[in-house]
Amino acid sequence: MKLHPLPGTDLHLSTFCCGLGDLFALPQDESDNLLDAYIAAGGNFFDTAHMYSHWLPGGNGLSEISIGDYVRRRGLKDITIATKGGAKSSWRYRKVDHYLSPGRIAADIDDSLARLECDTISLYYLHGDDDRVPVAEIMDMLHAEIKLGRIRYLAASNWPVQRLAAANEYARAKNLQPFVLSSPRWSLAAHKIRPGLNAPEEAAWHRQTLLPVAPYCPTAKGLFAAESFPAEGDYNTPENHQRWNRVRELAHKHHVTPNQIALAWLLNHPFPVFPILGTKNTDRLKEALDTQQIQLTQPELAWLDHG
Ligand SMILES: NC(=O)c1ccc[n+]([C@@H]2O[C@H](COP(=O)([O-])OP(=O)(O)OC[C@H]3O[C@@H](n4cnc5c(N)ncnc54)[C@H](OP(=O)(O)O)[C@@H]3O)[C@@H](O)[C@H]2O)c1
Structure with missing residues (x-):
């Protein structure tokens, strides 16, 4: 897998990120197999969060503890574990309304450092935004954590681009x-x-600023791999049905799978894209990682989206 420098940092990240939201639902030998396959393919970028995986037995902390343990057991160096804090709510966790307050973020970072058994988190996300809090307060609070050496680089998840723009403008000033x-x-x-990012103004902003993106749910929960378009669910719209049909047509032409075409579409944007894969199946993981070899033309990319 290719490694790409992350602008503004000294990190080099593999094209695909390994999502750890659900992985540790598997018995350890099976999650180890999938992680070993990812590492063998050149992967070096993991996505976890303070609140993962509160829906699984083991609850909050399971994902961070398990990836920290895996990395130590395998003696891995030069990998990036990105984690997130400040989620709005989490089962059996601190119930505070001000989930982006300095106290709550500091408490989340304390927990994450202990669970990962490390001194510094190299890439730290806020799990969500809270537009009641001015971006200046948020960036000052994160800066204080950087100064303490507890986190190194900053990332944001589920933030609208207007707030990202305002936060980065403040930080640069x-x-x-x-x-x-x-x-x-x-x-x-x-x-x-x-x-x-399917909202047109969101993608347009990334085209203009070239700020890198690590999309979650990059396969739309396996939508394009399904044998038939689902009759209901979060992606059941006429537009998606048409995209689903076009993906199959192009997959046939290129002798690849529909899921690979859908992932190739993400990778072929003018800003850096690091899709976060969420499969628990090692064969599907390998299939997704092979997507990097697929070359699509600009007309094909536009046609996939808009017909
Ligand atoms: N920042 C956030 O708010 C946020 C939110 C959600 C997720 N995330 C992160 O993003 C990661 C990925 O998200 P996601 O899990 O929603 O990604 P996703 O790839 O859209 O969905 C994964 C689901 O799709 C299925 N799937 C994937 N490829 C398939 C294929 N080729 N054929 C059939 N089914 C397939 C998987 O089933 P199998 O396991 O059976 O393959 C799994 O149930 C998470 O692990 C987490 O790290 C972040």
Whole structure:
């Protein structure tokens, strides 16, 4: 897998990020197999969060503890574990209304450092935004954590581009670190309720600023691999149905799978894209990683989205 420098940092990240939201639902030998396959393919970028995986037995902390343990057991160096804090709510966790307050973020970072058994988190995301809080307060608070050496580089998940722009403008004016990466929901299929980067103005901003993106739900939950277009669910719209048909047509032409075409569409944008893969199946992971070899033309890319 190719490694790409992340602008504004000294990090080099593999094209595909390994998502750890659900992985540790598997028995350890199976999650180890998938992680070993990812590392063998040249992967070096993991996505976890303070609140993962509160929906699984083990609850909050399971994902951070498990990836920290895997990395130590395998003696891995030169990898980036990105984690997130400040989620709005999490089962059996601190119930505070001001989830982006300095106290709450500091508490989340304390937990994450302990679970990962490290002194510094190299890439730290805010898990969401809270537009009641001015961006100046947020960037000052994160800067204080950078000064303490507990986090190194900043990223934002589920932040609208207007707030990203305002935060980075403030940071640059004050000579502070800006957000270097955004992680919205994004795939070739637009989610019905939460469009993320499928909202046209969001993608346009990234084209203009070239701020890198690590999209989550990049396969739209396996939508394009399904044998038939689902009759209901978060992606059931006429536009997505048409995209689903076009993906199959192009997959046939290129002798690849529909899921690979959908992932290739993400990779072929003018700004850096690091899709966060969420499969728990090692064969599907390998298939997704092979997407890098697929070359699509500009007319094909536009046709996939708009027909
Ligand atoms: N920042 C945030 O707010 C946020 C939110 C959600 C997720 N995330 C991160 O993003 C990662 C990925 O998100 P996601 O899990 O929603 O990604 P996704 O790839 O859109 O969805 C994964 C689901 O799709 C299925 N799938 C994937 N490829 C498939 C294929 N070729 N054929 C059939 N089914 C397939 C998987 O099933 P199998 O496991 O059976 O393959 C799994 O159930 C998460 O692990 C997490 O790290 C972040």
